[in-house]
């Protein structure tokens with residue numbers, strides 16, 4: 001079944017509020033939901049974190065909607081508290097569509113453990129679940145929807161790889177019926193910049209000396225690795241959102257070094273609270289050696305280009321308001337180079353928003369085991 005066909009099934013079963021954080025296994029489904037005309041149902045709302053999506057779903061149900069939340073199983077970890085102390089505590093019917101990375105132990109390293117514990121974790125929390133299987137999609141959805149309503153609680157459908165297939169391009173919706181607010185499509189029509197991130201990364205890497213760089217997960221890691229692998233690179237392949245936290249810990253531990261983070265907009269939004277911690281946390285003061293570079297393509301590029309809530313928001317202005325000493329926005333290779341060179345010698349914390357296009361270069365997965373990444377990074381830092 002294609003994502004679009006499954007979106008139609010969700011409609012037919014009364015679901016009319018969709019939110020979540022994307023996973024490439026749900027690419028076709030999210031694309032179909034993003035394109036829905038506004039009307040009685042709300043088009044897919046891109047949430048900054050999975051637990052935030054559960055919050056939205058709670059509000060939507062209180063307001064009379066029937067919500068579905070899409071998340072990768074990694075997001076179950078993020079969502080544990082919201083599931084037990086909101087959705088289950090208040091007994092709120094919600095359909096959880098949880099993609100199953102690490103299925104049968106075959107996937108990238110960051111997905112293996114969560115793949116193994118996905119079902120036990122749901123059992124432990126008391127969330128009924130079933131695998132969405134090819135051929136029984138409608139029956140599986142009917143089961144989950146009916147149980148969520150009857151028992152008034154969240155119910156999960158697990159989506160292993162290849163259960164939902166890619167769609168062929170969808171024709172534009174006919175302009176009939178009630179007036180419709182235009183809904184952005186994927187890939188977005190208003191690309192924020194024409195600078196490919198790969199070129200921006202090449203310029204940034206060229207401006208570096210021996211500064212350690214902590215990388216956000218997804219294609220930021222992979223493209224930077226393809227530009228130039230360095231022992232001073234820490235590739236954070238899991239834990240979406242935490243690259244900036246790792247970099248802050250390192251900056252505080254090693255005040256004599258400049259610490260750079262290559263972040264993504266989706267990653268930063270998942271952990272926006274890091275900005276006031278860096279900019280003026282009363283307990284720690286401002287880390288003047290912290291250089292925060294955010295490659296903002298306005299989408300979750302690594303999972304298929306779903307719109308990110310960074311669109312229309314000046315993350316540089318947010319960083320400035322949070323107390324960063326320097327915050328600028330650039331969208332050319334020369335701009336990236338001079339901003340990063342400047343930030344490396346200036347007193348920070350510094351924030352460089354690099355506005356890039358949604359274009360992605362084919363780039364390999366990081367070939368090192370996580371422990372190798374850890375050990376060579378510590379050696380490069382001279383840590384005992």
Ligand SMILES: Cc1ncc(C[n+]2csc(CCOP(=O)(O)OP(=O)(O)O)c2C)c(N)n1
Nearest residue numbers: 074075218240264265266267299300301302
């Ligand atoms: C908790 C969690 N939710 C979802 C994902 C799936 N995921 C991997 S990378 C990524 C997008 C990262 O977005 P951004 O930082 O904007 O970088 P881009 O993909 O655009 O390069 C997502 C949603 C994940 N790894 N972890």
